[in-house]
Amino acid sequence: xxxxxxxxxxxVLAVASIVLAQTSGQATLRTPAGDHPFTYVQQSGxxxxxxxxxxxxxxxxxxxxxxxxxxxxxxxxxxxxxxSRYGVVRDDLIEMPVPPIAIEGKPYVPWQFFQGFLAKATSxxxxxxxxxxxxxxxPLTRDAVGVQVxxxxxxxxxxxxxxxxxxSEYSIVKEPQAYLVRFRAPVRAPFGEQTYEDxxxxxxxxxxxxxxxxxxxxxxxxxxxxxxxxxxxxxxFRKGAAPAPGTPGVQQPSRPQDTPGIRTIVIDPGHGGRExxxxxxxxxxxxDITLAIARKLQTALAGKLGARVVLTREDDSVVSLDQRTxxxxxxxxxxxxxxxxxxxxxxxxxxxxxxxxxxxxxxxxAKKAAESENAQSSVPNPNADLNLIxxxxxxxxxxxxxxxxxxxxxxxxxxxTGVANRGVKxxxxxxxxGATMPAALVEVGFxxxxxxxxxxxxxxxxxxxxxxxxxxxxxxxxDYETRIxxxxxxxxxxxxxxxxxxxxxxxxTTTAAPTSAAPQTxxxx
Amino acid sequence: MLLIAVAVxxxxxxxxxxxxxxxANKVAVRMVRLYYETPQxxxxxxxxxxxxxxxxxxxxxxxVRELMKGPASPAGAALRLFPADTVVRGTYxxxxxxVVVDLGGTTLSxxxxxxxxxxxxxxxxxVQTLATNFADARxxxxxxxxxxxxxxxxxxxxxxxxxxxxxxxxxxxx
Numbered sequence: 001x002x003x004x005x006x007x008x009x010x011x012v013l014a015v016a017s018i019v020l021a022q023t024s025g026q027a028t029l030r031t032p033a034g035d036h037p038f039t040y041v042q043q044s045g046x047x048x049x050x051x052x053x054x055x056x057x058x059x060x061x062x063x064x065x066x067x068x069x070x071x072x073x074x075x076x077x078x079x080x081x082x083x084s085r086y087g088v089v090r091d092d093l094i095e096m097p098v099p100p101i102a103i104e105g106k107p108y109v110p111w112q113f114f115q116g117f118l119a120k121a122t123s124x125x126x127x128x129x130x131x132x133x134x135x136x137x138x139p140l141t142r143d144a145v146g147v148q149v150x151x152x153x154x155x156x157x158x159x160x161x162x163x164x165x166x167x168s169e170y171s172i173v174k175e176p177q178a179y180l181v182r183f184r185a186p187v188r189a190p191f192g193e194q195t196y197e198d199x200x201x202x203x204x205x206x207x208x209x210x211x212x213x214x215x216x217x218x219x220x221x222x223x224x225x226x227x228x229x230x231x232x233x234x235x236x237f238r239k240g241a242a243p244a245p246g247t248p249g250v251q252q253p254s255r256p257q258d259t260p261g262i263r264t265i266v267i268d269p270g271h272g273g274r275e276x277x278x279x280x281x282x283x284x285x286x287x288d289i290t291l292a293i294a295r296k297l298q299t300a301l302a303g304k305l306g307a308r309v310v311l312t313r314e315d316d317s318v319v320s321l322d323q324r325t326x327x328x329x330x331x332x333x334x335x336x337x338x339x340x341x342x343x344x345x346x347x348x349x350x351x352x353x354x355x356x357x358x359x360x361x362x363x364x365x366a367k368k369a370a371e372s373e374n375a376q377s378s379v380p381n382p383n384a385d386l387n388l389i390x391x392x393x394x395x396x397x398x399x400x401x402x403x404x405x406x407x408x409x410x411x412x413x414x415x416x417t418g419v420a421n422r423g424v425k426x427x428x429x430x431x432x433x434g435a436t437m438p439a440a441l442v443e444v445g446f447x448x449x450x451x452x453x454x455x456x457x458x459x460x461x462x463x464x465x466x467x468x469x470x471x472x473x474x475x476x477x478x479d480y481e482t483r484i485x486x487x488x489x490x491x492x493x494x495x496x497x498x499x500x501x502x503x504x505x506x507x508x509t510t511t512a513a514p515t516s517a518a519p520q521t522x523x524x525x
Numbered sequence: 526m527l528l529i530a531v532a533v534x535x536x537x538x539x540x541x542x543x544x545x546x547x548x549a550n551k552v553a554v555r556m557v558r559l560y561y562e563t564p565q566x567x568x569x570x571x572x573x574x575x576x577x578x579x580x581x582x583x584x585x586x587x588x589v590r591e592l593m594k595g596p597a598s599p600a601g602a603a604l605r606l607f608p609a610d611t612v613v614r615g616t617y618x619x620x621x622x623x624v625v626v627d628l629g630g631t632t633l634s635x636x637x638x639x640x641x642x643x644x645x646x647x648x649x650x651x652v653q654t655l656a657t658n659f660a661d662a663r664x665x666x667x668x669x670x671x672x673x674x675x676x677x678x679x680x681x682x683x684x685x686x687x688x689x690x691x692x693x694x695x696x697x698x699x
Contacts (some may be wrong), residue, residue, distance in 0.1 A: 065620035066661060067582060083582070086625045091686050093625070093666060093673060169558030243684075271679060278640040286640070321675060340680075343640025345604050346566055355641070405588075425692075427645055430675055430682035443641060 027056045041108055046098050047128055048108035049135065069107055076121030080109055083138040087113050089121050108386045111135055139424045146188045147211065149204055151196050153280040158200040158470040160213060162233040177218045181211040200237040225329060236330055260334055261486045265301055266328035268431065269294035270340035273318035278343035280453035286341040289456050294339050296466040304470055305477060325435045336439035338431050341456060343448035350449050351422045355441045356402035357433060358426035364365065401438035405476045409442050412472035415462060550578035557588050557658050560650040561596045561604060568650055569695040571596055581659050585616040589626060592654050606647040608632035622663030623686055624655050629670045633677060641680040648681050649693050656689045664688045
């Protein structure tokens, strides 16, 4: 049966390879363990490698499976299909320039299959050296970390993002008018020195395992945080007070405000610029109403709660989804609220709904697959463990608090509007992914419904929404700060006359005061 | 050898290509369940008989293209979940149960403006339809014009594969 299956797949592959190979021959697979010969074919400008020979040379195996082949190397398994230029490793796509082919009954894949596979699953870099006809495999373990540098100035803050090829240990050292990022592993630098026309960042220099960020003035101060998937170190620079003589040299990343509680709120007006969002039957655009509501909400929250309130966009401009949460992370916000208007093909759809990020079932499936692969592998894959830990941290840390926030918003919306309660929901919304604080997305109403479109356009309704959202955020803030012990819970009402002793106020539900929002103080619901 | 065979066959009178293909692919009219939105704003299955190849890999693009046509009811066009100009560029069933669906068309390529509910319904109608009709389809990864995309309309993340969400489906259709 297995043989039949294999023959069937190869037959499909053969259809893709009717055009006969133009060049073929022997090439070399160069790994740290030594050189191995394998067969390659050059056809229509693409280099195809004999998948069986390369997998075997890498110490792995290849086996036919329903709809393609599975390749296992270093405890990780990837698959490619018979007619698809996509492979898959765990839950991640491997893109190939063209689909695999079959030659003389053997599966050949574009060499980029192994490049994608090994980079994603085993942190190894694969490159094709055309002149030497050599496929070079370099380990990308602790011994070498690739660093890509990008610099941007966003809302008066200069941001430098270091994207790493793999998670790596590092420390940050403050020097006079410079910051030094010192990696424990050697660094594969994209350049030696690069200058920038930036208000705060003068140049970036690589030397060994050190990356030096030269600043434009001594009073520029920095702050750092990490992001995952891919691993990134983000440093934000802004103008601060000039350092006093004898200031300690080591910079400890810290929050701008270390007082626990809800101090900084980021409001995200959905869409913007050419990304208009949903459009109502009367032509009302989602991007305009979300901005109008967000501006009013900014004023209301700042006035009512005394919080620092930041908008992800101040005008009709395009802001990418990643940038929106990155901005919230940059400001070390304690709360992120994305404001949207809804649309549906059901024309009389109405009401509000509030979302928080779902831990996708596919993530769970992929996680289980990764666990299974790791458990079955005779060769432990340290990156697999690390990925699982990062996975858990990234996806679970804020779910409980986000759920509480969404609940507070939805309950207040229901009470204020009296319209259909569409409830609190979870969804894999991109704008909520990566937020390192409690985060929710509120759909204020259905712009696709002519009646709701008219309401959403009115100042009166917008003001009602702003009041309601302010009340909801205030309620969540009080609840959260009570739970973490910043606010003492109100003493219970005096006991009935028959009782002679008033009960003592309950103790705070948590003992440790956090230095930031939810992750350090996850509490049970 | 193959070229010789092709050359020889070129000299004979060709029978209708469609008939040959249908026979080769064992095409037969089969019932599929296509998921669309109900007035209750959940997904529900609409059974439909269509000519389908026996092979799952060959049948998948046919089913997805059928889904894109929208419900069969007179008001079907208005209840179509994907933009009318959506093109199904291909579907690929990979080992392990991942289906890559490659979509294109002007609206999806240039930025679809709609709300999160509409987008959720569209994405999961596709996921649910594939998972229901093909036992091998366990998760769906959507790409646009052959490359990974962030979202279809600014909300639902497409950076990972998606699995069916029973909460979005009418209990009678699960």
